[in-house]
Amino acid sequence: MTAESIDRFVADFNAHAAALPGARIPWIASLRRDAIERFADHGLPTSRDEDWKYTSVAPLARRPFVLVAPKAYASVDVGSYLLAGVESHRLVFIDGRYAPALSDIGALPAGVTLGTLADALDATPDALEPFLRDDRRHTIFATLNTAFMADGVYLRVAPGVALNQPVHALFVSTAIDTAIHPRNLIVAGERAQATLIEQYVGLDDAASLTNAVTQIFAGADASIVHYKLQQENARALHMAGIHVSQARASRFASHSIALGAGLSRQDVTTAFDAEGCDAELNGLFVAGGRQHVDHHTRIDHAHPHGRSRELYKGVLDGGARGVFNGKVVVHQGAQRTDAHLASHNLLLSKMAEIDTKPELTIDADDVKCAHGATVGQLDDNALFYLRARGVDEPMARALLTYAFAHDVIERVRVASLRNVVERALFARLPEGERIKELG
Numbered sequence: 102m103t104a105e106s107i108d109r110f111v112a113d114f115n116a117h118a119a120a121l122p123g124a125r126i127p128w129i130a131s132l133r134r135d136a137i138e139r140f141a142d143h144g145l146p147t148s149r150d151e152d153w154k155y156t157s158v159a160p161l162a163r164r165p166f167v168l169v170a171p172k173a174y175a176s177v178d179v180g181s182y183l184l185a186g187v188e189s190h191r192l193v194f195i196d197g198r199y200a201p202a203l204s205d206i207g208a209l210p211a212g213v214t215l216g217t218l219a220d221a222l223d224a225t226p227d228a229l230e231p232f233l234r235d236d237r238r239h240t241i242f243a244t245l246n247t248a249f250m251a252d253g254v255y256l257r258v259a260p261g262v263a264l265n266q267p268v269h270a271l272f273v274s275t276a277i278d279t280a281i282h283p284r285n286l287i288v289a290g291e292r293a294q295a296t297l298i299e300q301y302v303g304l305d306d307a308a309s310l311t312n313a314v315t316q317i318f319a320g321a322d323a324s325i326v327h328y329k330l331q332q333e334n335a336r337a338l339h340m341a342g343i344h345v346s347q348a349r350a351s352r353f354a355s356h357s358i359a360l361g362a363g364l365s366r367q368d369v370t371t372a373f374d375a376e377g378c379d380a381e382l383n384g385l386f387v388a389g390g391r392q393h394v395d396h397h398t399r400i401d402h403a404h405p406h407g408r409s410r411e412l413y414k415g416v417l418d419g420g421a422r423g424v425f426n427g428k429v430v431v432h433q434g435a436q437r438t439d440a441h442l443a444s445h446n447l448l449l450s451k452m453a454e455i456d457t458k459p460e461l462t463i464d465a466d467d468v469k470c471a472h473g474a475t476v477g478q479l480d481d482n483a484l485f486y487l488r489a490r491g492v493d494e495p496m497a498r499a500l501l502t503y504a505f506a507h508d509v510i511e512r513v514r515v516a517s518l519r520n521v522v523e524r525a526l527f528a529r530l531p532e533g534e535r536i537k538e539l540g
Contacts, residue, residue: 105162106145106161106162107140107141107144107145109165109167110137110140110245111137111140111141113167113168113249113280114133114137114248114249117168117249118130118133118134121133121249121250121251122218122219122220122222122223122251122252123222123223123226126222126226128226128230129222129226129233132233132234132247133247133248133249134248136244136245136247136248137245137248139241139244140241140244140245140248143241143244144241145158145161145241145242146158146240146241152240152397152426155395155422155424155456156364156366156393156395156424158340158364158366160338160363160364161310161338164278164308164310165278166278166279166280166309166310166338167278167279167280168197168249168251168279168280168282169196169197169276169279177195177200177203177273177275177304179193179203179271179273182271182273182300182302183269183271184269184298184515184517184518184521185517185520186516186517187266187267187515187516187517187518188207188266189266189267189268189269189298190205190206190207190209190215190264190266190267190268190269191204191205191206191207191269191271192204192206192215192217192254192268192269192270192271193271193273194252194253194270194271194272194273194283195273195275196273196274196275196276196279196281196309197251197252197272197279197281197282197283198219198251198252199217199219199252207266209264210262210263210264210265211259211262212258212259212260212261212262213256213257213258213259213262213264214255214256214257214258215254215255215256215257215268216255217252217253217254217255218250218251218252218253218254218255218284218285218286219251219252220255221255221286228257229255229286232286232288232316232318233247233284233286233316235316235318235346237344237346237370237372238344238368238370238372238399239314239342239344240342240368242312242340242342242366243314243342243344243368245282245312246282246283246284246312246313246314246342247284247314248282249280249282249312250282250283250284250314251282251284252283252284253270253283253284253285253286253313253315254268254270254285254286254287254297255285255286256268256285256286256287256288256295256297257287257288257289258288258289258290258293258294258295258323259290259293260290260291260292260293260320261290261291261292261293262290262293262294263293263294263295264293264294264295264296265294267296267297267298267328267515268295268296268297268298269298269300270285270297270298270299270300271300271302272299272300272301272302272311272313273302273303273304274301274302274303274304274307274309274311274333274337275303275304275305275307276307276309277307277308277309278308278309279307279309279310280309280310280312281309281310281311281312281313282312282313282314283311283313283314284313284314284315284316285297285299285313285314285315285316286315286316287315287316287317287318287325288318289317289318289319289320289323289324289325290320290323291320291321291322291323291348292320292321292322292323293320293323293324294323294324294325295324295325295326296325296326296327296328296515297315297317297325297326297327297328298328298330298515298518299313299315299327299328299329299330300329300330300332301313301330301331301332301333301339301361302332302333302361303333303334303336303337303361304334306334306335306336307334307336307337308336308337308338309333309336309337309338310337310338310339310340311333311337311338311339311340311341311362312340312341313339313340313341313342314341314342314343314344315327315329315341315342315343315344316344316345317343317344317345317346317353318345318346319345319346319347319348319351319352319353320348320351321348321349321350321351321375322349322350322351323348323351323352324351324352324353325345325351325352325353325354326353326354326356326514327343327353327354327355327356328356328358328513328515328518329341329343329355329356329357329358329367330358330360330518330521330522331357331358331359331360331361331362331365331367332360332361332525333361333362333365334361334362335361335362335363335390335392336363337361337362337363338362338363338364338365339361339362339364339365339366339367340365340366340367341365341366341367341368342367342368342369342370343355343357343367343368343369343370344368344369344370344371345369345370345371345372345380346371346372346374347371347372347373347374347375347378347380348374348375348378349375349376349377349378350375350376350377350378350379351378351379352378352379352380353371353378353379353380353381354380354381354382354383355369355371355380355381355382355383355384356383356384356509356512356513357369357382357383357384357385357396358384358385358386358509358510358513358522359384359385359386359387359388359394359396360386360387360525360526360529362392362394363391363392363393364392364393365392365393365394365395366394366395366396366397367395367396367397368396368397368398368399369382369384369396369397369398369399370398370399370400370401371399371400371401372401372403373400373401373402373403373404373407373435374403374404375404376404376405376406376407377404377405377406377407378404378407378408379407379408379409380400380407380408380409380410380411381409381410381411382398382400382409382410382411382412382413382427383411383412383413383509383512384396384398384412384413384414384509385413385414385415385416385506385509385510385522386413386414386415386416386423387415387416387417387506387526387529388415388416388417388418388421388422388423389417389418389419389421389529390419390420390421391419391420391421392419392421392422393421393422393423393424394415394421394422394423394424395423395424395425396413396424396425396426396427397424397425397426397427397428398411398413398426398427398428399427399428399429399430400428400429400430400440401430401432402429402430402431402432402435402438402440403432403435404432404434404435405434405435405436405437405438406436406437406438407435407437407438407439407440408438408439408440409429409439409440409441409442410440410441411427411429411441411442411443412443412445412508412509413425413427413443413444413445414444414445414446414447414505414506414508414509415444415445415446415447415455415457416446416447416449416502416505416506417446417447417448417449417450417453417454417455418449418450418453419450419452419453420450420452420453421453421454422453422454422455422456423446423453423454423455423456423457424455424456424457425444425446425455425456425457425458425459426457426458426459426460427442427444427458427459427460427472428459428460428462429442429460429461429462429470429472430462431461431462431463431464431465431468431470432464432465433464433465434465435464435465435468436465436466436467436468437467437468438465438468438469438470439468439469439470440461440468440469440470440471441470441471441472442459442461442471442472442473443459443472443473443474444457444459444473444474444475445474445475445505446474446475446476446477447477447478447479447502447505448476448477448478449478449479449498449502455476457474457476458474459472459473459474460472479498479501479502480501483501484497484498484501487500487501495531495532496532496535496536498531498532499530499531499532499533499535499536500532500536502530503526503527503530503533503536506526510522510523510526523537524537
């Protein structure tokens with residue numbers, strides 16, 4: 102990353118800082134200023150950084166990504182991205198800013214606060230301070246997000262309250278060379294329940310940079326389900342972090358589906374801050390052409406009786422490259438930990454490439470932990486079986502690819518979202534329409 106490109110981000114910050122939400126609040130202004138200074142000192146990662154050795158962010162230096170001023174976005178057509186057949190609390194953001202005319206938050210149960218981060222930064226900044234200051238395991242992109250964060254979902258659920266309908270946050274990119282820095286903040290009290298769906302799309306093949314951070318704080322015995330669907334266009338760059346803090350006996354489930362963007366990177370971390378926590382991390386990435394998709398995960402078992410399950414699958418075609426690094430850390434004293442981590446990858450062409458590295462670090466002795474990874478092509482015996490029963494080769498290959506991915510897709514419990522993911526996968530398969538007809 103050149104000094105010129107770093108200076109471009111700093112100049113963009115200086116041009117917009119005074120107009121960002123909460124700019125007049127001293128601690129917010131200080132938090133932003135400290136973040137941009139840390140970014141300027143560190144710069145963006147290079148291949149010399151261990152966590153970035155397989156992923157180059159050089160494309161960031163080739164385009165002048167900048168913030169755009171808020172506009173009226175009522176004319177943007179988002180109908181094709183809405184979740185059919187499910188009641189939800191919908192918030193739509195166009196080029197990083199809330200679009201109320203396209204949103205429908207609806208009625209909320211008592212004890213639930215749902216709105217935008219921009220409004221919360223201006224109206225109730227003190228309630229956000231302890232959470233926005235928590236930057237454990239944030240990457241340098243999250244630091245950049247802290248400097249520029251302007252809008253996103255703010256959800257707070259009081260103790261004992263269940264938000265039965267999911268929150269659907271739809272982020273749409275429309276402008277060329279736009280930099281978007283969404284910050285979503287979810288705070289769930291003791292025994293609270295909520296589901297969040299994050300969906301990212303791009304219109305008109307516009308080259309854009311999305312740099313998103315989602316922070317989730319799950320109270321004791323709380324249950325949070327998070328879905329992330331990334332289907333931006335092939336010219337987009339998508340950097341994201343999902344960072345979770347779990348209190349006693351809390352449950353967190355993450356389902357991450359990455360289908361779009363020319364270059365994407367997602368970091369998912371969760372910290373067991375008390376005993377008895379449970380985490381489930383599921384992921385599917387499908388890439389072709391020259392796409393590059395990177396996932397890094399980390400689960401910190403810092404207290405006893407924690408349980409985690411992690412399954413990531415990758416399907417790569419053409420000259421696409423995938424990166425997966427999953428790390429489970431069992432800290433000293435975290436006895437009776439039960440953890441399982443698996444990475445399975447399917448290469449559909451000779452040019453496709455995957456770098457996968459599941460890791461276990463164990464500093465406790467009474468644990469049950471396992472990890473594994475597989476990389477391969479379609480099974481010749483399975484292909485022969487289908488061909489022998491009259492299935493033509495293109496259809497046989499598509500069926501086996503769909504079956505490989507379906508193990509992750511079927512874990513999506515919101516039916517309308519699962520249908521969206523399946524349709525997107527069918528569109529990527531040569532015989533997808535024929536498989537859908539088999540339905």
